[in-house]
Amino acid sequence: MNSDIFICYLFQKYGYTHLSAGELLRDERKNPDSQYGELIEKYIKEGKIVPVEITISLLKREMDQTMAANAQKNKFLIDGFPRNQDNLQGWNKTMDGKADVSFVLFFDCNNEICIERCLERGKSSGRSDDNRESLEKRIQTYLQSTKPIIDLYEEMGKVKKIDASKSVDECLLSLKRYLEMMVTER
Ligand code: AMP
Numbered sequence: 001m002n003s004d005i006f007i008c009y010l011f012q013k014y015g016y017t018h019l020s021a022g023e024l025l026r027d028e029r030k031n032p033d034s035q036y037g038e039l040i041e042k043y044i045k046e047g048k049i050v051p052v053e054i055t056i057s058l059l060k061r062e063m064d065q066t067m068a069a070n071a072q073k074n075k076f077l078i079d080g081f082p083r084n085q086d087n088l089q090g091w092n093k094t095m096d097g098k099a100d101v102s103f104v105l106f107f108d109c110n111n112e113i114c115i116e117r118c119l120e121r122g123k124s125s126g127r128s129d130d131n132r133e134s135l136e137k138r139i140q141t142y143l144q145s146t147k148p149i150i151d152l153y154e155e156m157g158k159v160k161k162i163d164a165s166k167s168v169d170e171c172l173l174s175l176k177r178y179l180e181m182m183v184t185e186r
């Protein structure tokens with residue numbers, strides 16, 4: 001089974017709906033009626049974090065629609081969020097009393113391996129940020145803005161770390177173990 005399909009299968013098996021902040025932003029950028037298309041493209045190409053008002057409204061809309069269709073689907077794995085202090089404040093303001101963060105999955109991987117993997121992905125992804133220049137900017141954004149947020153959750157004891165420099169199969173196994181653990185702990 002292809003690893004993306006297996007990840008979707010794992011999330012479904014443990015009752016999570018997977019939402020990717022980056023994917024929602026890319027979809028919004030494609031929408032010809034969106035007033036934010038150009039702004040999103042500029043931020044993505046520069047490897048910068050899109051203003052939280054845009055990202056949180058896309059996430060909240062998806063969460064609300066999912067739960068409106070099936071009230072039991074109230075567990076979400078939000079991929080690539082929160083990525084900076086602005087994201088975190090926006091989340092706390094919008095979701096206060098509405099959602100609990102049970103854990104943060106941290107796929108820890110050395111910068112050069114990440115760049116090499118994304119350059120490989122860039123051969124077929126068509127993504128405007130899968131090139132060395134954007135990727136190096138993304139690493140800077142990660143170090144300056146995202147890592148401190150992971151450290152904050154680490155202090156709260158909420159971080160589940162996966163060594164993502166290992167093979168896809170080993171990462172998937174660790175992911176499966178964490179999801180199993182979270183389901184049995186609840
Ligand atoms: P990803 O799909 O996670 O690789 O993210 C691709 C790009 O989308 C990032 O480099 C940002 O420009 C933008 N992006 C993704 N997630 C967020 C977020 N939580 N807040 C703002 N911008 C984001």
